[in-house]
Amino acid sequence: MRHANLVEAFQNILPSESVLFEPEDLRPYECDGLSAYRQLPMIAVLPGNEAEVIEILKICEAEKIPVVARGAGTGLSGGALPHADGVLLSLAKLNEILEIDPVACTARVQPGVRNLAISEAAETYGLYYAPDPSSQIACTIGGNVAENSGGVHCLKYGLTVHNILKLRVLTIEGDVLEIGSEALDSSGFDLLALMTGSEGMLGIISEITVKLLPKPETARLVMAAFDDIEKAGAAVANIIRAGIVPAGLEMMDKMTIAAVEEFIHAGYDPDAEAILLCESDGSNEVVANEIEKIRDIMHESGAVRIDTAHSDAERQRFWAGRKAAFPAAGRVSPDYYCMDGTIPRKHLAEVLRRIEDLSLEFGLRCMNVFHAGDGNLHPLILYDANRSGELEKAEAFGARILEICIEAGGSLTGEHGVGIEKLNQMCLQFGDAERDLFHAVKAAFDPDSQLNPGKAIPSLRRCAEFGAMHVHRGEEKFPDLPRF
Amino acid sequence: METIVEQLTKYVVKANENKQALCIRGGGSKDFYGNPKGLHDSKLETGPYRGIVDYDPTELVVSARAGTPLNELESLLSEHGQMLAFEPPDFNGTATLGGCIASGLSGPRRAYTGAARDFVLGIKLLDGQGRILNFGGRVMKNVAGYDVSRLMTGAMGTLGVLLEVSLKVLPKPESERTLCFELPVEQALETMRRCAGKTLPVSASCHIDRRLYIRLSGIESAIDAAHVKLGGDEFGDSLSFWESIKNQTHPFFRGNKRLWRLSLKPTAPPFSITGEQAIEWGGALRWFAAAKDYDATAVRAQTEKAGGHATLFRGKDPNIPVFHPLPPDLLKIHQRLKRQFDPAGIFNPQRLFPEF
Numbered sequence: 001m002r003h004a005n006l007v008e009a010f011q012n013i014l015p016s017e018s019v020l021f022e023p024e025d026l027r028p029y030e031c032d033g034l035s036a037y038r039q040l041p042m043i044a045v046l047p048g049n050e051a052e053v054i055e056i057l058k059i060c061e062a063e064k065i066p067v068v069a070r071g072a073g074t075g076l077s078g079g080a081l082p083h084a085d086g087v088l089l090s091l092a093k094l095n096e097i098l099e100i101d102p103v104a105c106t107a108r109v110q111p112g113v114r115n116l117a118i119s120e121a122a123e124t125y126g127l128y129y130a131p132d133p134s135s136q137i138a139c140t141i142g143g144n145v146a147e148n149s150g151g152v153h154c155l156k157y158g159l160t161v162h163n164i165l166k167l168r169v170l171t172i173e174g175d176v177l178e179i180g181s182e183a184l185d186s187s188g189f190d191l192l193a194l195m196t197g198s199e200g201m202l203g204i205i206s207e208i209t210v211k212l213l214p215k216p217e218t219a220r221l222v223m224a225a226f227d228d229i230e231k232a233g234a235a236v237a238n239i240i241r242a243g244i245v246p247a248g249l250e251m252m253d254k255m256t257i258a259a260v261e262e263f264i265h266a267g268y269d270p271d272a273e274a275i276l277l278c279e280s281d282g283s284n285e286v287v288a289n290e291i292e293k294i295r296d297i298m299h300e301s302g303a304v305r306i307d308t309a310h311s312d313a314e315r316q317r318f319w320a321g322r323k324a325a326f327p328a329a330g331r332v333s334p335d336y337y338c339m340d341g342t343i344p345r346k347h348l349a350e351v352l353r354r355i356e357d358l359s360l361e362f363g364l365r366c367m368n369v370f371h372a373g374d375g376n377l378h379p380l381i382l383y384d385a386n387r388s389g390e391l392e393k394a395e396a397f398g399a400r401i402l403e404i405c406i407e408a409g410g411s412l413t414g415e416h417g418v419g420i421e422k423l424n425q426m427c428l429q430f431g432d433a434e435r436d437l438f439h440a441v442k443a444a445f446d447p448d449s450q451l452n453p454g455k456a457i458p459s460l461r462r463c464a465e466f467g468a469m470h471v472h473r474g475e476e477k478f479p480d481l482p483r484f
Numbered sequence: 485m486e487t488i489v490e491q492l493t494k495y496v497v498k499a500n501e502n503k504q505a506l507c508i509r510g511g512g513s514k515d516f517y518g519n520p521k522g523l524h525d526s527k528l529e530t531g532p533y534r535g536i537v538d539y540d541p542t543e544l545v546v547s548a549r550a551g552t553p554l555n556e557l558e559s560l561l562s563e564h565g566q567m568l569a570f571e572p573p574d575f576n577g578t579a580t581l582g583g584c585i586a587s588g589l590s591g592p593r594r595a596y597t598g599a600a601r602d603f604v605l606g607i608k609l610l611d612g613q614g615r616i617l618n619f620g621g622r623v624m625k626n627v628a629g630y631d632v633s634r635l636m637t638g639a640m641g642t643l644g645v646l647l648e649v650s651l652k653v654l655p656k657p658e659s660e661r662t663l664c665f666e667l668p669v670e671q672a673l674e675t676m677r678r679c680a681g682k683t684l685p686v687s688a689s690c691h692i693d694r695r696l697y698i699r700l701s702g703i704e705s706a707i708d709a710a711h712v713k714l715g716g717d718e719f720g721d722s723l724s725f726w727e728s729i730k731n732q733t734h735p736f737f738r739g740n741k742r743l744w745r746l747s748l749k750p751t752a753p754p755f756s757i758t759g760e761q762a763i764e765w766g767g768a769l770r771w772f773a774a775a776k777d778y779d780a781t782a783v784r785a786q787t788e789k790a791g792g793h794a795t796l797f798r799g800k801d802p803n804i805p806v807f808h809p810l811p812p813d814l815l816k817i818h819q820r821l822k823r824q825f826d827p828a829g830i831f832n833p834q835r836l837f838p839e840f
Contacts, residue, residue: 101751102681103677103681103751104677104749104750104751105680105681125681126681126682127681147627148627148631150625154624154625155624158598158602159625161602161631161634162598162602171813175813175816176813177813177814177817178811178814179814181747181749181791181792181793182748182749182791182792183747183748183749183750183768183791183792183793184594184595184599184747184750184765184768184769185588185599185638185747185793186747186793187793187795187807187808187809187810188807188810188814188818188836188837189635189638189639189643189818189821190588190601190634190635190637190638190639191635191814191817193601193631193634193635193637194630194631194632194634194635196631197627197630197631198630198631202630214680214681214682214683215683216683217683237542238542240541240542240543240544241541241542243565243655243656243658244655245544245654245655282683282706283683283684283685283706283709283710284709285703285705285706285708285709286685286702286703286706288705289703289705289706342623342624342625342626343623344540344543344545344622344623345542345543346540346542346543371625373624374623374624374625375543375623375624375625376624376625409621409622409623410621410623410626411621411623411625411626411627411628412628413626413627413628414623414625414626414627415625415627416627417627418627418628418629422628426628426629429628429629430618430628430629431617431618433611433615433616433617434617434618434619434629435629437611437617437632437824437825438629438630438632440824440825441630441632441821441824442630443820443824444817444820444821444824445817445820456629457629457630
């Protein structure tokens with residue numbers, strides 16, 4: 001079908017303002033949070049309800065047109081990057097909270113509802129939705145499911161996959177699947193887990209039932225400064241060894257501390273090599289007990305300064321520094337590139353040393369913030385896009401960091417997804433057989449590969465080409481690690 | 485000498501060529517579970533492939549081979565003050581890690597800390613073509629590729645042979661106390677729901693024999709405070725009571741009754757059908773011991789109305805599928821996935837659904 005006919009077909013089923021096809025109207029959709037990659041879609045559609053989404057998919061299926069779903073477009077891996085010959089399906093207008101059941105502790109919502117809006121709506125019942133990605137004021141729950149988003153509290157409260165019960169999923173073949181249930185499990189395969197984090201490759205989510213949790217009675221925060229990053233890493237291990245699962249456990253390195261302190265004045269120790277923020281939440285009894293233990297462990301682990309927030313305002317101030325790490329990077333450098341690898345925590349010091357070596361090698365600075373509790377590292381590579389070649393250098397630096405994470409027995413992405421960004425590294429983390437099976441899984445839902453084609457799982461050919469040009473420098477690191 | 489994995493691979497490759505149905509079996513503790521037609525004569529024994537692969541308590545992660553006995557794994561964790569927080573049943577004590585994950589069964593703590601699938605981080609899998617595949621890993625957060633590891637949980641071995649599993653583990657609570665209340669079923673359900681909406685250290689709940697049992701876990705001071713809020717008498721034999729619920733050795737589960745497992749919306753009202761009932765998981769799991777001649781269709785219809793599904797857990801009947809039948813569109817996806825993982829249909833055919 002020609003472009004004009006297609007526009008007409010969509011206009012027949014949607015209000016005309018919901019079909020965008022002029023370049024200037026399409027511009028806002030050309031990229032997501034990974035703005036280094038831009039592409040205008042052929043057409044963007046903005047349905048207002050599930051019936052319209054079904055009609056859109058019917059047209060796309062009949063014409064074999066690629067479909068890229070998009071929520072708020074805050075993703076950081078290019079997962080919502082449009083397809084040049086495809087339809088960009090914005091689910092932002094499906095933004096209603098359909099039902100909150102305070103007794104069952106659930107909320108039924110449309111995919112375009114913002115993450116934070118769920119907690120705000122549940123607040124009157126003393127409930128909240130636990131996963132809190134840093135973009136939670138803007139990002140949508142549909143996007144959270146597509147990426148299996150985490151947040152700073154996920155060591156204790158889990159990721160999106162642990163906090164949803166049920167999905168309505170529209171397939172490209174026109175089926176409406178009810179996946180999961182209002183019960184705690186379902187008959188058959190765990191398709192709920194398969195859908196979560198599938199990056200819009202298997203189906204279009206039109207409704208989500210999430211779990212709500214009772215709001216903790218109280219939360220308190222300990223901030224500890226260390227003169228050695230290895231000591232800070234040991235403190236993290238000691239906290240876990242003591243049987244504590246903190247609500248949040250974050251680490252920042254020296255460069256981050258300096259950048260943040262200048263920006264926010266959070267009260268961090270500027271001489272520290274590393275700072276840990278450790279939060280306990282729950283009932284008053286539990287929090288009082290845990291905070292005392294955490295302080296003791298920080299002390300025994302060699303912290304040079306330990307502060308416990310005495311008020312909620314002070315706690316918020318300590319957190320504000322951590323939450324401002326990304327904007328602070330934006331202040332000390334014209335551009336920054338945020339990475340997202342995970343590692344077994346015990347390799348933290350070694351991985352950070354190697355990142356430092358790379359920083360010298362590439363001549364680019366790197367700030368490190370770390371969800372220390374769950375081993376999720378976010379190196380922020382600082383560069384200047386106006387200097388010729390720096391973006392490419394930053395990308396090469398980033399790719400090397402991901403390879404180090406994989407070598408350490410970790411993963412190339414903890415919470416940002418693969419998208420378009422990490423396709424090459426997928427060739428390193430998985431073998432041909434695993435990638436072959438990933439493609440087979442996609443084919444079970446989307447036989448003609450129309451949903452977000454070309455993302456998340458690299459083609460066998462791409463990996464063959466990448467393998468040919470990719471040379472591992474030196475010997476494999478961590479040779480004693482089991483690869484599992 | 486040929487390794488165990490090489491042997492298993494050889495069997496699978498041969499079965500794949502001959503389209504020979506295999507029954508994957510660890511310790512045999514769940515031979516009673518699943519469609520009887522799915523218990524094929526040719527056994528693929530995973531029991532010999534056992535042992536801990538890696539365990540570092542400070543990472544909160546353990547990796548072990550599928551044949552590792554569950555009680556061996558749990559006692560190792562216990563030595564380090566940790567546990568499998570989904571409290572899996574080990575029935576007659578022979579359960580293995582592989583069977584535990586393949587069946588996806590979780591115990592009393594499930595409603596409060598999560599299910600087996602919530603703790604699975606990675607797997608090593610032998611697929612229908614005899615390929616050894618690795619998915620997930622040993623880290624808490626990992627969104628690279630589809631979540632095949634969790635897909636295996638509860639698939640009843642129909643998609644492949646689990647060789648190794650990595651699990652997240654949690655610290656064991658310092659202390660536990662069980663409270664007991666004499667309550668009729670309606671009030672028991674109400675109390676369970678009230679607990680769910682509050683930050684109480686509840687780790688299990690069960691209404692059985694007209695008594696509601698609530699287990700509190702954590703530090704002593706938090707348990708004391710919750711006990712004051714909830715009231716109720718302290719029940720002496722906490723440990724063995726919850727063992728008897730988890731492993732179904734409590735008198736309620738004994739005998740040749742037909743036992744239904746109803747998983748439904750926790751706020752569903754008590755079932756109106758006759759038969760003995762026990763309730764767990766804050767109302768979300770109901771055991772229903774029906775008379776032999778009770779109509780399965782009626783049980784399934786009522787459960788569906790309550791937002792859930794019904795499994796004929798024990799007391800098989802060749803005419804009643806054990807697991808709740810799927811709607812056609814979901815069955816189609818299941819069948820396609822099955823074909824991708826196991827093209828010749830050799831792994832536990834019909835154990836999960838009669839259709840594959």
